[in-house]
Amino acid sequence: MLRVIFIIMIIFIQSIYGQIDRSIEPRPKQDFSMTIPEIKRAELKNGLRILVVEHHELPIVQVTMLIRSGADADEIEKFGIANLTADMLDEGTKSKSALQIAEELDFLGTELTTYANYDATIGSMLTLKEHLYKSMNILADVFLNPTFPESEFIRLKNELLTDLSAKKTRPDIIATEIFYDKLYGYDHPYGKSTEGTEETVSKITVEDLKRFYSEYYVPNNASIIFVGDVTLNEAYELVYKYFNKWQRKDFIQHKLLVKNRENNIEIFLINKDGAPQSQIRIGNIGIERNNPDFYAVNILNQIIGASNGRLFLNLRESKGYTYGAYANFSMRKSPGPFMAYSGVKTEVTDSALIEFFYELNRIREELIDENEFNMYKLAVVQRLPRVMETPSQIASQIMAIELFNLPDNFFNTLIENYKKVTREDILKVARKYIHPESAVVVIVGDVEQIKSKVENLKLGYIILCDEKGNIKK
Amino acid sequence: MKRIFILLLFASLYAFPQIKIDFEKYVLPNGLQVILHRDTSVPLVSTNIWYHVGSAREKPGKTGFAHLFEHLMYEGSENVPDGRYDEIVDGSGGLNNGSTSNDRTNYWTIVPKNYLEPVLWLESDRMGYLLGAITQERLDIQRAVVKNERRQSYENQPYGMAYKMILEAIYPPDFPYHWLTIGSQEDLDSASLDDVKEFFKNFYGPNNASLCIGGDIDIEETKNLVDKYFSDIPTGPPVPKSQPVDLKLNNTKRLILEDKVELPRLYMFWLSVPDFSKDDAALSLLGEILANGKNSRLYKSLVYEKQIAQEVFAFQQGMELSGLFGIVVTGKPDQSLKELEAEVREQLNILISKGVDDKELQRCKNIIKANFLYRLQQVGGFGSKTDQLNYYNVFLGDPGKFNYDLERYQNITKNDIKIIAKKYLLESNAVILSVVPVGRKDLKAGE
Numbered sequence: 001m002l003r004v005i006f007i008i009m010i011i012f013i014q015s016i017y018g019q020i021d022r023s024i025e026p027r028p029k030q031d032f033s034m035t036i037p038e039i040k041r042a043e044l045k046n047g048l049r050i051l052v053v054e055h056h057e058l059p060i061v062q063v064t065m066l067i068r069s070g071a072d073a074d075e076i077e078k079f080g081i082a083n084l085t086a087d088m089l090d091e092g093t094k095s096k097s098a099l100q101i102a103e104e105l106d107f108l109g110t111e112l113t114t115y116a117n118y119d120a121t122i123g124s125m126l127t128l129k130e131h132l133y134k135s136m137n138i139l140a141d142v143f144l145n146p147t148f149p150e151s152e153f154i155r156l157k158n159e160l161l162t163d164l165s166a167k168k169t170r171p172d173i174i175a176t177e178i179f180y181d182k183l184y185g186y187d188h189p190y191g192k193s194t195e196g197t198e199e200t201v202s203k204i205t206v207e208d209l210k211r212f213y214s215e216y217y218v219p220n221n222a223s224i225i226f227v228g229d230v231t232l233n234e235a236y237e238l239v240y241k242y243f244n245k246w247q248r249k250d251f252i253q254h255k256l257l258v259k260n261r262e263n264n265i266e267i268f269l270i271n272k273d274g275a276p277q278s279q280i281r282i283g284n285i286g287i288e289r290n291n292p293d294f295y296a297v298n299i300l301n302q303i304i305g306a307s308n309g310r311l312f313l314n315l316r317e318s319k320g321y322t323y324g325a326y327a328n329f330s331m332r333k334s335p336g337p338f339m340a341y342s343g344v345k346t347e348v349t350d351s352a353l354i355e356f357f358y359e360l361n362r363i364r365e366e367l368i369d370e371n372e373f374n375m376y377k378l379a380v381v382q383r384l385p386r387v388m389e390t391p392s393q394i395a396s397q398i399m400a401i402e403l404f405n406l407p408d409n410f411f412n413t414l415i416e417n418y419k420k421v422t423r424e425d426i427l428k429v430a431r432k433y434i435h436p437e438s439a440v441v442v443i444v445g446d447v448e449q450i451k452s453k454v455e456n457l458k459l460g461y462i463i464l465c466d467e468k469g470n471i472k473k
Numbered sequence: 474m475k476r477i478f479i480l481l482l483f484a485s486l487y488a489f490p491q492i493k494i495d496f497e498k499y500v501l502p503n504g505l506q507v508i509l510h511r512d513t514s515v516p517l518v519s520t521n522i523w524y525h526v527g528s529a530r531e532k533p534g535k536t537g538f539a540h541l542f543e544h545l546m547y548e549g550s551e552n553v554p555d556g557r558y559d560e561i562v563d564g565s566g567g568l569n570n571g572s573t574s575n576d577r578t579n580y581w582t583i584v585p586k587n588y589l590e591p592v593l594w595l596e597s598d599r600m601g602y603l604l605g606a607i608t609q610e611r612l613d614i615q616r617a618v619v620k621n622e623r624r625q626s627y628e629n630q631p632y633g634m635a636y637k638m639i640l641e642a643i644y645p646p647d648f649p650y651h652w653l654t655i656g657s658q659e660d661l662d663s664a665s666l667d668d669v670k671e672f673f674k675n676f677y678g679p680n681n682a683s684l685c686i687g688g689d690i691d692i693e694e695t696k697n698l699v700d701k702y703f704s705d706i707p708t709g710p711p712v713p714k715s716q717p718v719d720l721k722l723n724n725t726k727r728l729i730l731e732d733k734v735e736l737p738r739l740y741m742f743w744l745s746v747p748d749f750s751k752d753d754a755a756l757s758l759l760g761e762i763l764a765n766g767k768n769s770r771l772y773k774s775l776v777y778e779k780q781i782a783q784e785v786f787a788f789q790q791g792m793e794l795s796g797l798f799g800i801v802v803t804g805k806p807d808q809s810l811k812e813l814e815a816e817v818r819e820q821l822n823i824l825i826s827k828g829v830d831d832k833e834l835q836r837c838k839n840i841i842k843a844n845f846l847y848r849l850q851q852v853g854g855f856g857s858k859t860d861q862l863n864y865y866n867v868f869l870g871d872p873g874k875f876n877y878d879l880e881r882y883q884n885i886t887k888n889d890i891k892i893i894a895k896k897y898l899l900e901s902n903a904v905i906l907s908v909v910p911v912g913r914k915d916l917k918a919g920e
Contacts, residue, residue: 020701022552022602026594028565029587032516057514058849099777102767107836109843128843155780162783162805166735169631276624308563317556320617323625343625375564382566382585385515390850 034385036411037394039401040232044240046248047220051398052235053227055391061132061228062391065123065143066402068223069216070116071194072254072333076187078203080196082116084157085209089114089123091152093145098152101138110135114142116194118332119403121216126392129229133238140242146213153206164198168467171272172343175279175444178469182268182440183285183337189256190336197468218249223402227391256334260285263438265460270467271447278349278445279341282356284435286338289331289404295417296425297433301329302376303368303426304340304434309376310359311340319355321348329433333404338433346446350453353441357459360436364427373423381418384411492845492875496862497692503708504680507699508862508872510687512852518589518688519853520596521581523863525683526676528656529575529649529715529794534663537619537656538672540573541664544615546580547571551602553595555611561591572855573654576715576793577867581860583853586689593702600679601706604670612669616661623655631734635908639742642726642904643797648718650795678709683866687852687859717747717794722902729917730908736783737916738803739810740906741817745798745897748791748868754881755889756789756798756897761837762829762890763787763800763820768836770820771800779816781808793868798897810907810918825899828891841882845875 042050071082090105090112091098105112110127112135123143127135167173177193184191192200224243226235261284287297304310305327315325322344330336340360344352388394388411401410443450447464455462464472496510528539549555562569567584582592627633637653644651684703686695722744746752763771764787775782786801802813851857865874907917 020705022594022598025553025557025561026590028585028591032585032587034516057512058846060846060850099767099773103836106766106768106840107832109839111843111847126847128846155777158780158805159776159783162736165806166631166783169733169735171629275629277621277629306563308559313556316618317614320614321621323618323622343621343629345621345624375560379564379566384566385517385585386566386568386583389515389517389852392850 032385037388039398039408041408042232042236044219044244046244046246048239048243048246049223049402050235050239051223051225051402052230052232053394053398054231055227055394056229059129059229060391061127061129061226061230062395063125063127063136063139064225064395064399065139066223066225066399067121067217068119068221068403069251069254070120071118071189072256073212073216073252074189076189077200078196078208079189079192079200080160080194081204081208081212082121083194083196084160084201084204085212086114086116086121086123087156088148088153088209089142089146091156092147092149093141094147095145096141098149101142104138105135108134110138112139112142118190118194118336120399122399124392124395132230136238136242143217144243144246148206148209148213150206153209157201157204160195160201161198164195164201171275171277171279171444174270174467175281175442176339176341178268178270178465179281179283179339179440179442180337181469182266182442183261183283184258188258190258190332190334216251218251219243219246220248221251225395225398225402227395227398258285258335260435261438261440265437265439265441267441267443267454267460267462268465268469269447269451269454269462270442270444270465270469272444273446275444275446276346277343278346278352278443278450279343280349280352280356281339281341281442282360282436282439283327283337283339284439285335286329286433287331288333288335289400290406291331293429293432294331296421296429297329299377299380299418299421300363300426300429300433301327302380303373304359304363306376306379310363311342311356314355314359315342315344315352319348319351321345321352321355346449349443349445349450350457353454353457353459357436360434360439363430364434364436367427368423370423373426377418377421381415384415492849492879494849494858494862494873494875496872498866498872501679501700501704503704503706504678505703505706506683506866508683508685508866509690509692509695510685510852510858510862511690511692512687512858513689516586516689517583517852518586518592518686518690519581519583519857519859520592521579521685521687521853521857521859521863522596522600523683523867524578524677525576525681525712525867527574527576527578528652528654530676531649531652531656533646533651534660535668536652536660537654538664538669539578540654540656541615541619541661541669542672542677543571543573543578543580544619545607545611545669546599546603548611548615549606550599551605553598558595558599561588561595568854570855575650575654579860579863581853581855589686589690589695590698593698596684597702597706600677600682600703603673603677607666607670609666612664612666616664619655620658620661623658623661627653627655631732632738632908634732635730635738635740635906638728638730639740639904639906642728642906643722643742643744644720644795648720650792675710676712679703679706680708681712683863685859685863685866685872687862715793717750720744720795722904725902726904727919728904728906729914730906731911731914732908734908734910736803736806737808737810737910737913738801738908739813739817739918740904740908741800741814742904743798743897743901745789745796746791747793747796750791750796752893752897753789753791753796755885755893756791756796758834758837758841758882758885759890759894760788760798761840762824762833765837765840768833770824771802771817774820775802775813775816781805781816782813804916807916809916810909814905814918821894821898825891825895829887831887834885834887834890838882838885842879845879
């Protein structure tokens with residue numbers, strides 16, 4: 001009530017400004033409402049799905065080609081085929097060379113990137129509306145007519161092998177990759193990064209890419225998403241023109257199984273002589289994307305792992321151990337990793353571990369305070385407009401609908417579903433999905449300085465590894 | 474209704490839309506510049522504040538202050554308890570961040586539109602009432618965080634110290650671009666509470682700031698809120714204007730750094746020109762011609778055809794007082810940097826003797842044009858509309874310089890490229906840094 005009077009005074013009495021009482025924190029106004037963009041659909045006879053969201057603010061269009069197979073369909077011994085196949089699409093087609101394709105795209109100012117993640121292969125294109133027709137011509141060409149030229153393959157493969165080798169100098173990357181490996185094991189696709197390793201990539205041949213392409217790049221395994229200054233009719237006509245002759249074909253849908261670990265903590269130490277920081281990774285296998293606990297787990301993640309979450313506030317803001325401390329549930333078709341992580345000063349490595357475990361246990365043991373809960377929950381509830389502002393953002397949100405079989409009205413009910421989550425739900429999902437008692441811990445740092453201190457914590461077995469994660473005798 | 478009007482010009486196939494971003498600019502009596510931009514496409518509001526101060530206002534021995542300050546700005550102010558800033562902004566579902574460069578510091582938020590007033594309360598309190606909240610304890614914690622940032626992003630990062638060596642070699646010790654914005658560990662250690670407060674008093678007044686608010690706002694209501702929260706903040710001392718300085722490198726300097734890296738990397742840096750000065754746009758285009766895309770000259774020759782390099786960058790970095798033109802080439806494993814340097818120079822010589830062709834220049838102009846439009850998708854954050862409005866306002870005195878900026882590139886001719894490449898690269902001395910794996914000095918570039 002006081003606030004209402006105050007606002008009225010402000011409107012009428014300008015001179016009051018000099019005397020405002022700054023100690024009173026203004027409250028946000030009532031809830032905002034947001035119009036969720038409508039998804040319009042069509043489908044070609046060959047099974048290719050077309051999704052369109054009209055967004056006419058700027059004369060640009062985001063076009064996303066989605067193949068619903070990615071590194072989940074990779075072979076373990078030759079891991080990285082999905083990624084290299086995607087990478088090779090614009091390296092030559094039946095009618096154009098790699099340089100010609102790049103020249104045409106650049107001349108139009110069109111951006112096209114092709115890549116694979118664990119769940120899908122994605123061709124993401126941003127174009128000016130006036131060049132939509134020409135850009136679609138190129139997108140269709142690289143998806144339908146790639147020739148995988150041997151010389152370009154050798155160049156790209158060498159570039160990738162060099163990158164993979166250079167990664168060995170990045171303690172943060174080493175830590176994350178060894179964490180995945182120890183969590184899922186050698187035989188599981190989630191145990192490797194989608195690019196593969198030096199060992200697996202060096203075994204890949206151009207024939208492997210051609211086989212992967214012919215098995216999975218089929219219209220009945222694909223969706224094409226348009227967001228921007230375009231209508232369903234325009235999009236349909238373009239897709240019909242370029243993709244109608246694409247042949248439907250049977251393919252294998254992979255479903256990866258995961259199994260959680262036995263009950264003990266393992267700490268893998270990797271030496272980095274003289275490192276000023278220790279890179280720490282702690283976690284366990286989390287949840288899949290279409291798990292009904294999705295809503296509660298996202299709020300849990302905000303509490304524990306966001307940039308103002310408990311780990312961050314504890315390790316950075318109150319202790320000054322680090323530049324940042326976070327945690328994240330990666331949600332995929334099958335349960336992805338839950339990983340808490342930070343790079344901390346070498347001399348506080350053991351103290352940082354204590355705080356990590358303190359926070360991971362606390363969220364499972366104590367019901368979160370109501371005010372604290374409401375703050376984190378509100379952050380998740382009100383996040384939607386920020387992640388659905390631009391055509392590219394909207395397209396990447398909609399991709400989830402296609403990949404994880406979510407209903408088209410998923411985003412319309414999202415806020416309501418978040419609002420239903422209670423503090424008790426947080427305790428429940430924390431106990432279910434965060435497992436400090438059987439966590440995998442990876443630390444990359446100066447072993448000589450940190451080993452005995454970490455041992456003294458008596459957290460679990462300590463295992464020394466080399467930079468590829470091989471256990472040292 | 475969204476207030477961006479795009480007028481399509483159909484003059485030729487590749488004619489480009491004129492960009493019109495509607496905004497209103499005014500100045501409060503205390504000197505604060507205010508820019509309002511309405512865009513109702515999503516229920517978001519973004520605030521974006523630029524303080525016209527960066528590490529170039531620091532003194533040798535007291536480096537890293539502007540950036541350390543960026544951290545302290547999030548630790549509470551006289552009426553805002555420690556931690557409340559993030560609780561409100563992050564807690565709203567929003568985002569916030571800041572960055573410090575040589576010449577300016579920016580702070581932005583993106584929040585749901587109903588949070589405009591709380592955010593203005595936060596931003597105004599730390600602009601006007603910060604000093605009483607900076608305690609020794611807060612300073613010590615943020616000093617530790619910044620030192621960790623330095624470890625993570627520089628010392629523990631492959632090639633992380635290269636840029637520091639280049640700045641120290643190319644700028645004289647008393648020139649304010651001689652040091653990294655993050656400062657040195659020693660200077661951070663010796664920063665006293667008084668030093669920090671002094672720096673704030675001199676440079677963080679409303680008269681040295683530009684506040685841009687964009688998004689789903691009501692213009693009149695927003696003006697009232699800005700008045701309510703910002704008009705009582707006292708003006709700071711006048712900030713002397715910085716003037717560009719003409720510098721010359723008298724001889725080519727060669728440096729070597731043995732680092733924990735797998736791949737050798739060659740850095741070639743020349744003194745160029747400040748942002749928005751006469752040859753700035755042509756030099757930016759030269760960077761595109763040399764290293765953006767498969768058909769760019771250095772990429773095509775070094776990475777695509779000869780395959781002696783893993784990646785290549787070339788760029789003009791125009792700043793307020795000076796500029797740098799840089800070429801950075803990462804070699805394949807065991808690649809001699811001497812050979813890479815020779816190849817780079819060969820390509821520069823070809824470009825200067827034979828010139829560039831029409832299609833090549835047009836391609837680079839088209840990329841720049843399209844990126845201009847792509848950048849306007851977001852109302853808040855780094856490189857967004859509000860950030861861009863402030864950028865033009867702070868450095869050109871007018872937020873509405875979008876088309877002026879675009880046209881600078883479109884007017885460049887083939888001959889301009891040839892002339893500036895000759896003047897700034899061929900006929901000028903460079904700092905040439907070889908970063909090689911430990912024990913592999915044999916790979917270094919040399920005479």
